[in-house]
Amino acid sequence: MKAPVIEFRHAGKVFDDGTHAVEDVSFQVGPEEIVAIVGPSGCGKSTLLRMASELSPATSGEVECSHERLGYVFQDATLLPWRNVQRNVELFGELRGTPKEERARQAQEVIDLVGLKGFERHYPKALSGGMKMRVSLARSLTMKPPLFLFDEPFGALDEITRERLNDELLKLFAIEDFAAIFITHSVNEAVYLSNRVLVMSPRPGRLIGEFNVPFDFPRSAELRFEPDFARLSGEISHALRSELT
Amino acid sequence: MSIEARREAGLDPTRSDAGTVNGPGPEKPARRSRVAGLMSTVAPPLVVFIAFIAFWYAVSYLFLEETQRFLLPPPHEVFIVSFLDTVNLTEILNALFSTTQVALVGLAIAIVIGVSFAVLMSLGKWVERSLYPYAVILQTVPILAIVPLIGFWFDFNFRSRVIVCVIIALFPIITNTLFGLQSVDQQMHDLFTLHKASRWTRLLKLQLPHALPAIFAGFRISAGLSVIGAIVGDFFFRQGEPGIGRLLDVYRAGLQSEQLFAALFFSSLLGLGVFWFFGLIGHLLTRHWRDTAGQQV
Ligand SMILES: Nc1ncnc2c1ncn2[C@@H]1O[C@H](COP(=O)(O)OP(=O)(O)OP(=O)(O)O)[C@@H](O)[C@H]1O
Numbered sequence: 001m002k003a004p005v006i007e008f009r010h011a012g013k014v015f016d017d018g019t020h021a022v023e024d025v026s027f028q029v030g031p032e033e034i035v036a037i038v039g040p041s042g043c044g045k046s047t048l049l050r051m052a053s054e055l056s057p058a059t060s061g062e063v064e065c066s067h068e069r070l071g072y073v074f075q076d077a078t079l080l081p082w083r084n085v086q087r088n089v090e091l092f093g094e095l096r097g098t099p100k101e102e103r104a105r106q107a108q109e110v111i112d113l114v115g116l117k118g119f120e121r122h123y124p125k126a127l128s129g130g131m132k133m134r135v136s137l138a139r140s141l142t143m144k145p146p147l148f149l150f151d152e153p154f155g156a157l158d159e160i161t162r163e164r165l166n167d168e169l170l171k172l173f174a175i176e177d178f179a180a181i182f183i184t185h186s187v188n189e190a191v192y193l194s195n196r197v198l199v200m201s202p203r204p205g206r207l208i209g210e211f212n213v214p215f216d217f218p219r220s221a222e223l224r225f226e227p228d229f230a231r232l233s234g235e236i237s238h239a240l241r242s243e244l245t
Numbered sequence: 246m247s248i249e250a251r252r253e254a255g256l257d258p259t260r261s262d263a264g265t266v267n268g269p270g271p272e273k274p275a276r277r278s279r280v281a282g283l284m285s286t287v288a289p290p291l292v293v294f295i296a297f298i299a300f301w302y303a304v305s306y307l308f309l310e311e312t313q314r315f316l317l318p319p320p321h322e323v324f325i326v327s328f329l330d331t332v333n334l335t336e337i338l339n340a341l342f343s344t345t346q347v348a349l350v351g352l353a354i355a356i357v358i359g360v361s362f363a364v365l366m367s368l369g370k371w372v373e374r375s376l377y378p379y380a381v382i383l384q385t386v387p388i389l390a391i392v393p394l395i396g397f398w399f400d401f402n403f404r405s406r407v408i409v410c411v412i413i414a415l416f417p418i419i420t421n422t423l424f425g426l427q428s429v430d431q432q433m434h435d436l437f438t439l440h441k442a443s444r445w446t447r448l449l450k451l452q453l454p455h456a457l458p459a460i461f462a463g464f465r466i467s468a469g470l471s472v473i474g475a476i477v478g479d480f481f482f483r484q485g486e487p488g489i490g491r492l493l494d495v496y497r498a499g500l501q502s503e504q505l506f507a508a509l510f511f512s513s514l515l516g517l518g519v520f521w522f523f524g525l526i527g528h529l530l531t532r533h534w535r536d537t538a539g540q541q542v
């Protein structure tokens with residue numbers, strides 16, 4: 001097996017105020033692998049990603065990440081409202097000192113890729129929720145990160161937009177070759193997008209289940225109606241609920 | 246991989262939800278509705294104005310005996326004595342000019358000092374903790390007690406008047422700017438942290454632009470206050486070019502109530518003007534991105 005992109009080894013997190021958010025989590029993500037994590041609200045999913053990115057380092061165990069460049073997509077699009085789409089997409093390059101022409105070229109490429117051509121001069125206030133998410137995604141894509149961290153990126157969107165963005169994300173995965181940890185509330189979304197689904201317990205979050213998703217890529221929207229898909233989703237939901245009682 | 250190749254790989258931008266774009270504002274209003282809109286903004290204050298003038302006349306003529314009428318001369322007499330009489334008008338306008346100069350210089354200095362202090366305070370909790378109490382004292386100290394002291398320490402001229410202005414105008418600039426700088430979302434900060442932004446970059450590219458609306462709200466309040474500061478300073482320091490403050494005192498002593506009203510009118514107009522001006526600048530600078538409809542200017 002190829003070296004993992006990221007590896008959690010007995011990683012845990014206790015906040016300064018004593019909140020025990022994450023306990024003894026161990027798993028790894030291989031190159032080009034997509035791992036989805038589902039768990040009840042407040043179980044420490046976001047905390048897990050903050051540990052991975054070192055925004056809020058683990059307090060026990062360790063998280064080893066082989067790359068410095070991470071794509072981090074939050075639930076909110078977190079765009080700068082005073083910058084138009086083009087300038088928002090260029091932000092990370094700007095912060096990392098990429099030359100101007102190079103930045104503009106990268107931005108154009110990814111704006112195209114996420115289907116926002118023609119909206120370069122629009123300000124966030126004039127964009128729908130789905131479009132803001134595309135901008136947020138495009139912004140991270142400019143760095144070509146080997147690992148993406150998604151924290152419920154489509155959680156605030158309606159179902160139709162969410163499913164459409166799921167399909168587009170799969171296409172991006174197919175052409176861009178990156179690994180990802182994808183956090184979601186939706187079991188269907190987790191199964192549809194990933195190679196593997198991890199289930200977390202209520203706080204303090206531990207891993208209580210691991211499910212391989214056997215469906216081949218590229219996946220089509222029809223997959224959502226296959227009996228195997230429903231069966232797997234059912235098993236994962238069951239594992240989730242078993243810990244809640 | 247080229248863009249074309251990516252497209253072929255199946256990414257079809259036309260399938261995006263791009264069709265659901267919200268327009269950058271309401272549809273361009275038709276001409277008639279624009280007139281109606283103007284009416285709806287102008288009419289209410291106009292009605293209040295007419296009611297006010299009517300009330301003024303009523304008090305002047307119905308409640309006051311002729312011998313007492315100097316207490317509140319009717320509006321047209323105020324108008325004739327102070328606006329149509331060029332001697333009076335020139336005197337008031339000259340004073341107004343002097344007051345405006347003091348107010349604007351004071352405001353400019355307050356802006357520079359206030360924004361710098363707020364930026365410093367935003368850089369570290371301990372800076373904020375050490376400076377903020379003094380900013381509050383600046384606000385709560387009775388300005389009338391300080392004014393004579395400033396006169397003793399410096400002189401009774403332009404410089405002292407400006408200092409009074411600065412003291413009065415400083416606090417809203419500091420608090421509003423500080424609030425703006427500190428109210429940036431944690432996630433936005435995380436984003437900048439992830440990409441190793443320096444403190445300076447964070448300030449320039451995140452905090453200051455975010456704070457702009459709040460900063461201008463502060464400028465606007467302070468602009469009005471600095472006019473008051475200029476008048477108070479002038480009222481006390483009876484040297485140099487007379488400003489509105491000094492005229493007010495002269496008119497009061499001479500029972501010249503028509504002129505008193507005119508001076509009052511012009512100084513209010515000045516305060517209103519600077520207040521409105523900063524509101525407008527703030528609006529113009531941020532309206533293309535701010536997500537607020539129908540901002541009052
Ligand atoms: N900075 C912090 N200090 C103290 N406690 C915190 C902090 N951040 C998060 N927590 C707590 O840690 C727990 C896990 O939070 P986290 O945000 O990771 O949950 P989550 O699984 O992402 O929830 P959701 O699904 O609602 O997003 C929560 O109980 C939360 O209150």
Ligand SMILES: [Mg+2]
Nearest residue numbers: 045046047151
């Ligand atoms: Mg979360």
